Amino acid sequence: MTKKTATRGALAIGLLAAAAAAALCAVAPTDMAMDDNQPLDLDADQCPQTEAIVRDAVLAAIRSNNQLTAGLLRVFFHDCFLQGCDASVFLPGERNAVPNLSLQQPALDLIEDIRRQVHAACGGPKVSCADILALATRDAVVAAGVPRYEVHRHRMDRRQAASNVFDLPAPTDNVTQMLGKFKRQGLDNAADLVTLSGGHTIGKAGCGNIRNNDAFSSNIRATCAASRDKKQNLDVITPDKFDNKYFVALKEGHGVLFSDQVLAQDANTRALVDTYAKDERRFLEDFAASMKRLGSLKGRPEDQGKPVEIRFNCFRTNPSIELNTAVDDAVTVDEGLAASA
Numbered sequence: 001m002t003k004k005t006a007t008r009g010a011l012a013i014g015l016l017a018a019a020a021a022a023a024l025c026a027v028a029p030t031d032m033a034m035d036d037n038q039p040l041d042l043d044a045d046q047c048p049q050t051e052a053i054v055r056d057a058v059l060a061a062i063r064s065n066n067q068l069t070a071g072l073l074r075v076f077f078h079d080c081f082l083q084g085c086d087a088s089v090f091l092p093g094e095r096n097a098v099p100n101l102s103l104q105q106p107a108l109d110l111i112e113d114i115r116r117q118v119h120a121a122c123g124g125p126k127v128s129c130a131d132i133l134a135l136a137t138r139d140a141v142v143a144a145g146v147p148r149y150e151v152h153r154h155r156m157d158r159r160q161a162a163s164n165v166f167d168l169p170a171p172t173d174n175v176t177q178m179l180g181k182f183k184r185q186g187l188d189n190a191a192d193l194v195t196l197s198g199g200h201t202i203g204k205a206g207c208g209n210i211r212n213n214d215a216f217s218s219n220i221r222a223t224c225a226a227s228r229d230k231k232q233n234l235d236v237i238t239p240d241k242f243d244n245k246y247f248v249a250l251k252e253g254h255g256v257l258f259s260d261q262v263l264a265q266d267a268n269t270r271a272l273v274d275t276y277a278k279d280e281r282r283f284l285e286d287f288a289a290s291m292k293r294l295g296s297l298k299g300r301p302e303d304q305g306k307p308v309e310i311r312f313n314c315f316r317t318n319p320s321i322e323l324n325t326a327v328d329d330a331v332t333v334d335e336g337l338a339a340s341a
């Protein structure tokens with residue numbers, strides 16, 4: 001490895017988005033090497049085809065698997081909530097942290113598949129896995145009926161998994177606990193908790209997460225335990241439709257998780273549950289706005305400024321700088337890095 005590459009590689013580790021993106025180009029094969037003096041224009045779209053590639057891939061994927069929208073939405077929530085959207089959710093330490101955090105593998109695989117297409121179309125790593133996840137989730141929920149919202153770009157992929165997975169809300173949390181967790185991550189409006197919980201208008205939970213504190217819940221627990229897939233729809237009225245029926249169900253006492261049902265009871269949240277149960281348009285519009293906020297979180301101060309990069313494979317961090325010799329020799333960035341990671 002040349003001294004120059006090593007220096008620039010070292011810079012990549014630990015500097016902020018701009019420097020990391022530039023240095024990644026520097027260690028890549030010659031066809032995408034950057035001129036030393038060429039400033040990196042972070043505002044310019046590094047890969048204008050990205051949005052179209054993501055949209056086409058997402059629409060095709062959800063046509064063949066209607067559970068993918070729920071899968072993507074939950075992956076996006078878990079990724080963005082803890083330390084800002086940084087694709088850390090793909091890293092083993094975070095992905096497998098707690099059994100109850102089981103995320104849909106096909107949703108994670110779809111993002112890596114799109115990542116490969118985007119990198120191929122634009123000659124290398126110009127778009128992060130975090131951006132692709134944010135765009136793909138937007139396209140999936142918009143296809144489900146949420147009004148279109150803009151997704152900003154230039155998120156970076158973090159080199160470390162989040163260590164604070166217990167800051168995610170638990171299905172056994174009450175409203176006070178959930179509000180505390182949301183506030184801690186920068187969503188300090190009680191409305192965001194109610195609005196985003198509306199994501200449970202689609203998707204499923206494992207039987208063990210169903211609450212068990214009244215006749216309704218012990219009944220669906222028993223049905224779930226006897227079912228083949230051992231899953232319970234989170235919206236018991238219209239499980240696959242992105243609508244306001246989740247809130248209607250809460251008002252009838254038919255919430256599935258303890259953390260769902262309490263939203264209809266707590267004084268801080270029940271008025272908005274009532275509003276959404278009556279006004280679907282309002283829910284969908286608010287949901288789009290809350291998703292933008294979720295996609296713009298920066299994480300707690302102590303989680304900011306950690307090393308970032310644009311990953312060559314969403315499931316692994318890029319090889320460390322000691323491996324850059326391999327990078328220099330690699331025929332293609334994609335295969336070379338994946339093989340040595």
Ligand code: HEM
Binds near residue numbers: 207257
């Ligand atoms: C506010 C507190 C929240 C709690 C306690 C919570 C908890 C859970 C739990 C326990 C599951 C079932 C996991 C399983 O058993 O496999 C689940 C599923 C899901 N959650 Fe949440 N969640 C919360 C907020 C959110 C938010 C903000 C979103 C997105 C906007 C979201 C989207 C989803 C989706 C779409 C599923 C279904 C996933 C699938 O079908 O694969 N959740 N959630």
Ligand SMILES: *[C@@H]1O[C@H](CO)[C@@H](O)[C@H](O)[C@H]1NC(C)=O
Binds near residue numbers: 174175176177
């Ligand atoms: C919520 O749970 C916490 C911890 O178990 C408890 O201290 C608090 O009193 C509960 N709050 C409500 C409103 O139930």
Ligand SMILES: CC(=O)N[C@H]1CO[C@H](CO)[C@@H](O)[C@@H]1O
Binds near residue numbers: 099172206207208209
């Ligand atoms: C905290 C929590 O919700 N724990 C649950 C995780 O999942 C298992 C099995 O599904 C349940 O038994 C736990 O109660």
